[in-house]
Amino acid sequence: MTVSTGYEVxxxxxxxxxxxKEIWFFRRLIGLFIWRDIIVRYKNTLIGAAxxxxxPLAMMLVFTVFFGGIFSRYIGPLPYPVFAYGGLLxxxxxxxxxxxxxxxxxxxxxxxxxxYFPRIIAPASFVIGTLFDFLITSxxxxxxxxxxGISPRATTLLVPIVLIFTLMFxxxxxxxxxxxxxxxxxxxxxxxxxxxxWMFCTPVMYPISYIPEKWRLLYSVNPMVGLTxxxxxxxxxxxxxxxxxxxxxxxxxxxxxxxxxVLFFQKVQGTLVDTL
Amino acid sequence: MSxxxxxxxxxxxxxxxxxxxxxxxxxxxxxRHFGVTKKDAPATHFWALDDVSFDxxxxxxxxxxxxxxxxxxxxxxxxxxxxxxxxxxxxxxGRVGMLLEVGTGFHEDLTGQENVYLGGAILGMTRAEIHxxxxxxxxxxxxxxxxxxxxxxxxxxMKLRLxxxxxxxxxxxxxxxxxxxxxxxxxxxxxxxxxxxxLIASGRTFVIVAHNLETIGRLCTRCLLLxxxxxxxxxxxxxxxxxxxxxxxxxxxxxxAATDSPMLQSxxxxxxxxxAENLAMGDLLDCRxxxxxQRPGHLKMAAxxxxxxxxxxxxxxxxxGRWTSVPVCAGRxxxxxxxxxxxxxxxxxxxxxxxAEGDAMITTELPFTVVERxxxxxxxxxxxxxxxxxxxxxxxxxxxxxxxxxxxxxx
Numbered sequence: 001m002t003v004s005t006g007y008e009v010x011x012x013x014x015x016x017x018x019x020x021k022e023i024w025f026f027r028r029l030i031g032l033f034i035w036r037d038i039i040v041r042y043k044n045t046l047i048g049a050a051x052x053x054x055x056p057l058a059m060m061l062v063f064t065v066f067f068g069g070i071f072s073r074y075i076g077p078l079p080y081p082v083f084a085y086g087g088l089l090x091x092x093x094x095x096x097x098x099x100x101x102x103x104x105x106x107x108x109x110x111x112x113x114x115x116y117f118p119r120i121i122a123p124a125s126f127v128i129g130t131l132f133d134f135l136i137t138s139x140x141x142x143x144x145x146x147x148x149g150i151s152p153r154a155t156t157l158l159v160p161i162v163l164i165f166t167l168m169f170x171x172x173x174x175x176x177x178x179x180x181x182x183x184x185x186x187x188x189x190x191x192x193x194x195x196x197x198w199m200f201c202t203p204v205m206y207p208i209s210y211i212p213e214k215w216r217l218l219y220s221v222n223p224m225v226g227l228t229x230x231x232x233x234x235x236x237x238x239x240x241x242x243x244x245x246x247x248x249x250x251x252x253x254x255x256x257x258x259x260x261x262v263l264f265f266q267k268v269q270g271t272l273v274d275t276l
Numbered sequence: 277m278s279x280x281x282x283x284x285x286x287x288x289x290x291x292x293x294x295x296x297x298x299x300x301x302x303x304x305x306x307x308r309h310f311g312v313t314k315k316d317a318p319a320t321h322f323w324a325l326d327d328v329s330f331d332x333x334x335x336x337x338x339x340x341x342x343x344x345x346x347x348x349x350x351x352x353x354x355x356x357x358x359x360x361x362x363x364x365x366x367x368x369x370g371r372v373g374m375l376l377e378v379g380t381g382f383h384e385d386l387t388g389q390e391n392v393y394l395g396g397a398i399l400g401m402t403r404a405e406i407h408x409x410x411x412x413x414x415x416x417x418x419x420x421x422x423x424x425x426x427x428x429x430x431x432x433x434m435k436l437r438l439x440x441x442x443x444x445x446x447x448x449x450x451x452x453x454x455x456x457x458x459x460x461x462x463x464x465x466x467x468x469x470x471x472x473x474x475l476i477a478s479g480r481t482f483v484i485v486a487h488n489l490e491t492i493g494r495l496c497t498r499c500l501l502l503x504x505x506x507x508x509x510x511x512x513x514x515x516x517x518x519x520x521x522x523x524x525x526x527x528x529x530x531x532x533a534a535t536d537s538p539m540l541q542s543x544x545x546x547x548x549x550x551x552a553e554n555l556a557m558g559d560l561l562d563c564r565x566x567x568x569x570q571r572p573g574h575l576k577m578a579a580x581x582x583x584x585x586x587x588x589x590x591x592x593x594x595x596x597g598r599w600t601s602v603p604v605c606a607g608r609x610x611x612x613x614x615x616x617x618x619x620x621x622x623x624x625x626x627x628x629x630x631x632a633e634g635d636a637m638i639t640t641e642l643p644f645t646v647v648e649r650x651x652x653x654x655x656x657x658x659x660x661x662x663x664x665x666x667x668x669x670x671x672x673x674x675x676x677x678x679x680x681x682x683x684x685x686x687x
Contacts, residue, residue, distance in 0.1 A: 005370065005371070006367065006368045006369040006370050006371075006372070006450075007357065007367070007368055007372075008365065008366070008367050008368075009287075009354060009357060009360065009361060009365060009366040009367070009368070010360065010361075010365050011360055011361055011362060011363060011364070011365075012360065025400070026400070028397055028402075028403065029397050029398065032393070032394050032397050036383060036386065036390075036394060039385075039386065039390070040383060040385045040386065043385050043426075044385060111398070112358070113358060114376055115356075115358070115374060115376070115398055115399065116356055116357040116358050116374075117398060117400075270359065270360030271359055271360050273358060273359050274291065274292075274359055275292075
């Protein structure tokens with residue numbers, strides 16, 4: 001194994017077989033960092049997990065009060081709160097993983113300057129760790145469906161596909177943003193704004209049918225469009241089955257972003273600590 | 277298998293100084309592009325390490341010497357992959373252990389036990405390996421009974437002991453060591469050194485960065501001397517240490533030549549010596565200075581303390597402020613400077629002695645290390661608690677005693 005038998009030090013680190021072996025060697029570290037963050041979070045808060053449910057719950061209530069009337073007619077018989085929470089559930093996963101991923105080097109900064117492990121573990125552990133929050137927020141979805149008497153669908157089993165694409169996409173974007181932030185601190189101020197605007201460009205509080213037909217293709221360049229629509233179809237059966245061009249496009253964009261993000265991060269990772 | 281543990285070829289590391297004009301990153305770039313800042317602004321790059329090459333054979337114990345900012349830490353950071361070199365390559369053969377700054381990755385909210393597992397994994401230990409050595413790690417750190425407590429309740433000494441214990445139990449073949457002699461009390465330091473000597477005896481390769489020349493001289497089989505990022509000497513410890521001491525002296529002399537003070541030009545610092553190089557909180561830094569002067573006169577003297585990065589962190593305050601005026605006679609002059617050690621953290625520092633006349637000044641630096649000593653006391657619940665030790669003097673009060681005796685005999 002590369003780590004236990006030595007290594008080469010070179011000016012730039014590129015993607016290689018060594019890199020893959022090294023990630024494999026340090027894989028347990030990703031799990032340990034996730035475990036650490038979860039433990040620490042629950043040790044220091046009074047209501048722990050409830051915070052992660054409260055945020056999408058509060059947003060769902062706000063959406064229902066202000067936009068429920070406007071968008072209800074686009075979504076048919078489905079109660080608007082369930083519709084909105086379904087969108088928020090996935091959006092929460094995306095926005096949290098993107099924002100944590102982009103801030104990961106800030107949190108890991110002091111450690112990165114003192115010890116070596118593949119730097120990509122920092123964004124990776126944050127991004128993957130948001131799956132835990134996703135599971136907790138999903139509990140409320142189950143409760144909501146029970147309240148409104150909506151029975152679960154077999155297509156829910158397809159959800160992991162959407163989750164993987166979502167996390168690949170945010171991992172790609174997050175790695176690039178984290179690496180750029182190490183050099184230009186502007187990123188940490190821009191990301192929250194970006195996420196806010198992005199949510200309005202994604203069918204979270206409204207269905208895709210609200211967007212005029214002629215703009216749909218352009219609109220679907222945002223991979224979160226196809227993923228959100230597919231996600232809601234899988235759990236609630238609303239909208240078109242995700243066989244269309246939108247999901248294919250989302251998948252392609254997600255994978256491309258993931259590969260581009262990891263490659264970019266690997267290219268600059270060797271000197272990240274110099275500017276942190 | 278290669279007979280070399282480390283091979284470094286033309287290693288160089290260029291750092292960018294903070295961009296000119298107080299602007300950071302993007303703003304500075306934009307400003308330069310639009311000509312707001314001058315194109316011929318002073319160079320913003322410097323080489324912290326410049327064309328450094330060496331081979332270290334398996335089993336060698338190599339000490340790295342150099343002034344603050346000579347590139348020692350940069351070299352270690354490159355060899356341990358914390359940062360990449362700008363040019364050059366290096367290869368390290370064998371499993372690598374790092375004792376750079378201990379306590380890395382310890383989280384205040386996790387228990388001692390949880391931190392051992394996390395810290396070990398960060399250093400590259402497998403779960404089975406940590407599990408197998410857990411008892412030894414706890415025993416070595418003398419932390420039995422404290423492992424279920426969150427680390428935030430530990431004393432700083434306990435944290436360092438536990439972290440060091442984890443690191444020292446990593447079965448590494450190539451070990452990088454930097455400033456660890458400041459951990460724990462004297463007995464713990466001795467134990468640590470015995471362990472390190474055992475590792476050396478068992479044929480591990482060591483690269484040691486230290487300010488403590490005694491340690492380097494005692495342990496190393498070879499020394500490298502760095503100066504302004506360049507490797508200036510590579511040889512036997514005794515010779516390299518002698519050269520380093522010479523440079524320390526010359527550094528202050530060369531500054532004196534540049535001054536336009538006749539008084540300063542007439543003096544020669546014949547010797548400076550710290551009576552002890554390892555000090556704990558509350559100890560006195562005790563420095564002896566010998567000056568050769570060609571003519572009588574007056575000089576001003578001041579002392580200050582710089583940290584490992586060359587930043588001033590404390591200055592001596594004398595009767596009339598920072599500077600004390602002293603008379604100098606022709607010939608040999610002896611001075612003594614004492615100031616208490618009251619520094620925030622353990623680690624490497626230097627005492628900077630400044631000798632001046634008017635605006636002209638010469639300085640000389642003396643490295644020293646602050647270590648931590650601890651005492652156990654009972655807290656309000658009757659539990660042992662580790663606190664920093666301060667030197668205390670107990671003696672019989674002769675004057676009061678004499679007065680009492682007089683009272684008794686006269687009354």
